[in-house]
Amino acid sequence: MPGRDSAVVERFGELFHHIEDAIVEAEISEEGPVIRAVNPAFERVFGHEREAVLGELLNDVIVPEDESARAQEFDRRVAEGEQSTAIVRRETATGTREFLLRVVPNRRAASKCGFGIYSDITEQRRYEHHSRVVHRILRHNLRNDLSVILGLAESLTDNADPAVSESAALIAEHAERIASLREETRPLEQVLDSGRDVAPRSVEPICRLAVDAATGEAPANAVAVDVPEELRALAIPQLQRAVESLVENALTYAGEEPTVLVRGQATDGAVHIDVVDDGPGIPEHERGPVFDDRDITQLEHGSGVGLWLARWTAETCGGDLAYERTDDDRTVVRLVLPEPAAPG
Template sequence: MVDTGVYREAFRSADIPMLIADTNFAFRDINDAGLDFLGYEYDEIIGEPVGLIAGNEESYYEIIEHMLDEETWSGEFMVRRTDDRVVYGNGFATPIVIEGDVQGFLAFFLDTTKQRQYENVSEVLSRLLRHDLRNELNVVYGYTQQVASRIDDERALEELQLVQDKVLDIVHKSERARDLRDLLERSHDRSNRPVRLDVILQKKIVDATIEFPSAEFEFESFPKVEVIADDLLGEAIECLLENAVTHNDKETPQVEVSLERADGDVYIRVADNGPGVPEEQRDLIFGREEYDQLHHGTGISLFFADNVISSYNGDLWVEDDDEGAVFCICLEEDRPALN
């Protein structure tokens, strides 16, 4: 015998707005979360038509049609509160069928207002990073080139070159920030999949040798191996190769890349001959902690790489080497199931 009290208690105590309507689409019951969300008292709303809270007639009638056809409905829905404020969200409704007959309808609502606000802000930031900031920096870079063409002082030219390098660095960081924003936006519906790690590593090392001709990159032929990741894995590896060169204090930066497999995991090691990373700064460089509110990590590239690798349930850390530092990545290997 099913204890119906359990279901009533579950309905009442659920922390998302839920309601039950009768076959005339009038409120038969509503839980406490629904009352708090809508701003009504229980006696004010029971018996009232459900259309009272519909913020969009088209969606409301679509739901009605599904219920009359005894079909479940889910989708975007706007709710009108008692103060006339319209709230955006996702709704779900289904007929309540008892012994073959529809006795009413159950519906619940998830408020996505904050998510929509985030998407709006995210779009503005994307436009700023992708268009406005880049254009303004290109203008600054153009002016520095014009000034450089009219200067004969060697020291002034060297200092102007430093300005140009910083401008390009800011452009690069804005692109990293844009990629990280895209990663966060896709985090809810992105599915990881097998990708060829050996192909990605080879391509990114070739790209790095072109971008940093003064650096030396050492690696052996990588075995064919697939890991669970997505398209951003190459970007994360690029960040580590770039870091090994740009934060290197040697006249000739040396970077050694290796790959090994063990116990179902794949390990990538990027070793450099730079100054190394003090143990107390190893979380700081990934943006995992901060000195204070004004000092957040040491840059966006390692922060980006750390977040990407974490999204694969992988690990990224740094170790000491005889000379310099070793950045290590652990990823899950994709191996065919044995029959």
């Protein structure tokens, strides 16, 4: 239906010209990506008129020298028909700024071409950086103050007055719980610091490494893995820790003889990594804030931090985290991740 196809092209042409994100189409050559088309937002953001950059090497126009190696890696992925998403720095009309870059191969082109979509996230990244600095300051002060509290509490546990010794023991217990929570939240910071290094990754070895790390003293064969070897997903390196945390939660809530299954499959353009257990389910006060966006009151020791780690990992990859109870009383926590586009 040529008429319909031309109408679709015309509508997407409107999107190309009016979207606020800078878009470039480039053809991969031996020297690098050659600019074939740019939208008005590209001209405005990067400060180069269309006529001046057509036929030029994209990396020479907007890529800082210290980002050239990463840019060449994106070029390689486009040439191999792979999608990429990452946070990058680029030279603009107002100086160096940070962008969320999405690279999409154009498989309908006669030659090896791809689109680069640049979303300016400089202000967002600056806010995240400031938040992390504040967090690190608070963590440092918390660690020092907890050391003082624990030291004083331990010195009072042998007090002759039972009331004093019992109170000291209670103080020490709660201080140790706070110290433990501080360590548990460290992986969350690593996800925030990951730079959204989203790339195609093999799911099966990631799941097996996660299970090996999570099982520890669990009964032999408590966790089974059913993931196709060829399954790949767009993910960040922290995906393994996210799966590990979900397996740990499943083992915690599945009782003394847990049965846990980690399975993976591709479904409708997405990759599902399910952690299934036969336990009673995650307590509502822990799952509500994560899955239903309810107000956070407190994170009890248990699955709370692990669930946030899994959710933020999925969202950083461009996916989601889901929860369900099945008809046969099993709990399923599902990481939903983008599926890489097929090469060629």
